[in-house]
Amino acid sequence: MDRLDVVNTIWFAGWLIAVVVLFALGARLPLMPRLRRFPRLLYTGAIVVATFGLAVLANVALVLHDVHFDLTREAVFTPSKQAETVVDRLHQDVKLTYFYQGQDQAGRRARDMVEVLGRRNPRLRVRTIDPDKQPTVANTYGVRIYNAAVLEADGRRIQVMSTDENQIALGILRLVRERVTTVCFMEGHDEYPMENFEFHTHFEGVASHNHGDSSSALVQMRSHGAGRLRRALESLGYDVRKIIPATLTAIPADCAVVVDVDGGWGGDTVGRLKDNAIAVLSYPSALGLLEASWTQIGGEPSFAMIVYGERGTLIVHQPRPTREGERAGVGRVELITAAGSRFVERPALAADERDGPTHFLSCVSAGRDVTEFCAADVGCDVQETLAAALRSAETGQRVALPID
Amino acid sequence: MKHFGTLLLKEEKAIFSSPIAYATVTVYLLLMGYTFTAVLFLNRTGELVRVFFQAAVLFLLVVPVVTMRLFAEERRGGTLELLLTSPIREIEIVLAKFTAGLSLSVLMLALTSTYAVVLGIYGDPDWGPIYSGFLGLFLLAASLTAIGLLVSGLTANQVVAAVVAMGVGILLWMIDTLGYLLPEPYDTIISQLSLVGHFTPFATGALFLSDVGFFLTIVLVGLFLSVRTLARR
Numbered sequence: 001m002d003r004l005d006v007v008n009t010i011w012f013a014g015w016l017i018a019v020v021v022l023f024a025l026g027a028r029l030p031l032m033p034r035l036r037r038f039p040r041l042l043y044t045g046a047i048v049v050a051t052f053g054l055a056v057l058a059n060v061a062l063v064l065h066d067v068h069f070d071l072t073r074e075a076v077f078t079p080s081k082q083a084e085t086v087v088d089r090l091h092q093d094v095k096l097t098y099f100y101q102g103q104d105q106a107g108r109r110a111r112d113m114v115e116v117l118g119r120r121n122p123r124l125r126v127r128t129i130d131p132d133k134q135p136t137v138a139n140t141y142g143v144r145i146y147n148a149a150v151l152e153a154d155g156r157r158i159q160v161m162s163t164d165e166n167q168i169a170l171g172i173l174r175l176v177r178e179r180v181t182t183v184c185f186m187e188g189h190d191e192y193p194m195e196n197f198e199f200h201t202h203f204e205g206v207a208s209h210n211h212g213d214s215s216s217a218l219v220q221m222r223s224h225g226a227g228r229l230r231r232a233l234e235s236l237g238y239d240v241r242k243i244i245p246a247t248l249t250a251i252p253a254d255c256a257v258v259v260d261v262d263g264g265w266g267g268d269t270v271g272r273l274k275d276n277a278i279a280v281l282s283y284p285s286a287l288g289l290l291e292a293s294w295t296q297i298g299g300e301p302s303f304a305m306i307v308y309g310e311r312g313t314l315i316v317h318q319p320r321p322t323r324e325g326e327r328a329g330v331g332r333v334e335l336i337t338a339a340g341s342r343f344v345e346r347p348a349l350a351a352d353e354r355d356g357p358t359h360f361l362s363c364v365s366a367g368r369d370v371t372e373f374c375a376a377d378v379g380c381d382v383q384e385t386l387a388a389a390l391r392s393a394e395t396g397q398r399v400a401l402p403i404d
Numbered sequence: 405m406k407h408f409g410t411l412l413l414k415e416e417k418a419i420f421s422s423p424i425a426y427a428t429v430t431v432y433l434l435l436m437g438y439t440f441t442a443v444l445f446l447n448r449t450g451e452l453v454r455v456f457f458q459a460a461v462l463f464l465l466v467v468p469v470v471t472m473r474l475f476a477e478e479r480r481g482g483t484l485e486l487l488l489t490s491p492i493r494e495i496e497i498v499l500a501k502f503t504a505g506l507s508l509s510v511l512m513l514a515l516t517s518t519y520a521v522v523l524g525i526y527g528d529p530d531w532g533p534i535y536s537g538f539l540g541l542f543l544l545a546a547s548l549t550a551i552g553l554l555v556s557g558l559t560a561n562q563v564v565a566a567v568v569a570m571g572v573g574i575l576l577w578m579i580d581t582l583g584y585l586l587p588e589p590y591d592t593i594i595s596q597l598s599l600v601g602h603f604t605p606f607a608t609g610a611l612f613l614s615d616v617g618f619f620l621t622i623v624l625v626g627l628f629l630s631v632r633t634l635a636r637r
Binding site for chain 2: 008009012015016019026027031032040044047048051052055058059062063066068069070071072073074077112116119125127134
């Protein structure tokens with residue numbers, strides 16, 4: 001028992017003496033059976049109202065100085081010290097609605113735990129709901145999963161999926177914090193995505209398979225670290241979002257930290273960056289970004305080319321061959337305007353042509369004219385663009401096309 | 405309180421000379437024995453949580469049957485007027501009837517404790533929740549007895565007293581489900597009245613002093629208002 005519990009236990013003893021004394025005094029109030037009907041009703045009514053009023057006040061006083069005794073051997077109803085501290089220090093009203101699964105032992109434990117926490121501080125209002133028994137309430141909150149806590153304060157609302165009171169307490173911290181710190185994860189350039197399914201484990205057994213098996217949490221999969229880092233940061237109260245530098249002119253100002261999760265292609269990050277290049281193409285009424293990268297084997301930039309124009313954006317998506325010899329085709333071209341997004345159909349390759357080079361070789365070997373995207377004029381434009389990009393990289397100056 | 409002992413003895417004799425007491429205890433023990441056996445063989449765990457909840461629900465039905473006659477019978481037979489004109493304080497009458505009504509529940513609880521003894525002999529139960537569960541059942545029984553006594557003092561008809569007391573008890577037991585439908589802060593206020601909400605921590609071993617205070621408040625308010633009902637002569 002800490003000092004506060006001892007004080008509150010003494011408070012309870014005092015409370016008990018006070019209500020017993022009040023009861024003894026109340027019992028001495030005259031019954032007044034000989035009063036006439038109306039005065040008697042008034043007299044009795046006043047006494048009844050005063051009694052209920054005193055009873056309510058007495059209970060409110062007790063709730064504000066409550067003491068919890070966990071009588072279980074394993075102290076299963078004792079929340080962690082960290083969670084208790086978070087709840088004890090709450091200075092604003094927080095509503096916690098916990099949706100638990102009645103059949104799940106961890107869910108039931110979490111329910112008991114949040115209820116215990118809710119009684120530590122009147123500012124934390126806890127409600128526990130079994131969606132199987134009260135589906136309407138669950139639908140009202142838009143919750144379709146078990147073992148999730150919905151936290152609300154000052155019109156803000158966050159959801160914490162956990163049966164761990166520490167995670168829920170961290171969620172409360174995140175909800176009531178006054179300053180938001182944003183951590184930005186770089187993506188679109190071979191970085192592992194922060195939104196991977198590291199929490200979604202799939203265990204294939206002889207008889208069946210299951211998801212979310214706790215033992216699978218020990219399995220370290222390639223790229224899982226990014227997702228785990230994101231979750232760890234979120235649980236510590238940071239806002240996390242992804243940025244695609246190729247589509248930005250500068251790192252957003254709200255990014256307090258920028259995380260570059262190495263995709264593990266094989267080379268070190270610095271070395272790989274030396275092999276990469278981004279050409280910025282300026283047109284009279286558009287801006288284009290063209291990225292060349294070694295990392296197109298395996299992970300690759302999100303877009304082969306992107307052009308921001310006055311009337312819309314044109315994106316050349318990467319063709320995505322995943323196995324040697326697999327047919328890649330040509331990158332799809334997406335045109336985004338105010339009217340919406342649509343893909344521009346491009347001439348299809350022949351069945352035996354995998355990509356641009358095989359199309360070119362096929363044309364040469366068959367004696368056909370090389371046309372479309374491998375035509376000589378297109379090749380000249382590409383070469384000239386690359387040459388300009390190289391010259392610009394060497395001189396650090398803008399290079400105009402056509403090159404003199 | 406010099407007459408309390410005499411009054412209590414009179415009430416105890418009245419209760420235990422009636423077949424209602426024996427029928428009530430028998431039915432209670434039969435149902436509890438079935439529950440204990442079924443839970444023990446199904447779960448094979450040394451705990452009494454489900455037994456406590458079963459006992460609590462049975463108390464909601466059984467206690468009003470015990471308390472229905474405490475005042476209603478005397479009012480119907482006209483003996484209440486005689487009692488009140490004697491040099492005995494009203495609080496003594498009320499406390500004697502309350503203690504007598506509660507004694508039957510205590511007897512049922514004492515017999516229920518044999519299940520804990522069985523668990524102790526054949527297993528290694530967690531005694532903390534068992535002690536708190538019995539404390540919770542005692543406080544619940546005391547609260548229901550106080551409510552039953554109050555209702556019995558308001559009517560001369562025993563059946564009406566039993567049905568109304570049962571209705572009040574069951575309503576208070578499950579009133580927290582109504583709380584879910586109400587807006588803030590009424591949901592909290594209504595949920596705080598729930599008997600099951602205050603009883604559950606006792607049954608599971610998570611004891612709160614505010615829950616003890618809640619049941620004591622019901623007892624004291626019930627007894628105080630029972631005294632006030634004696635003004636209706």
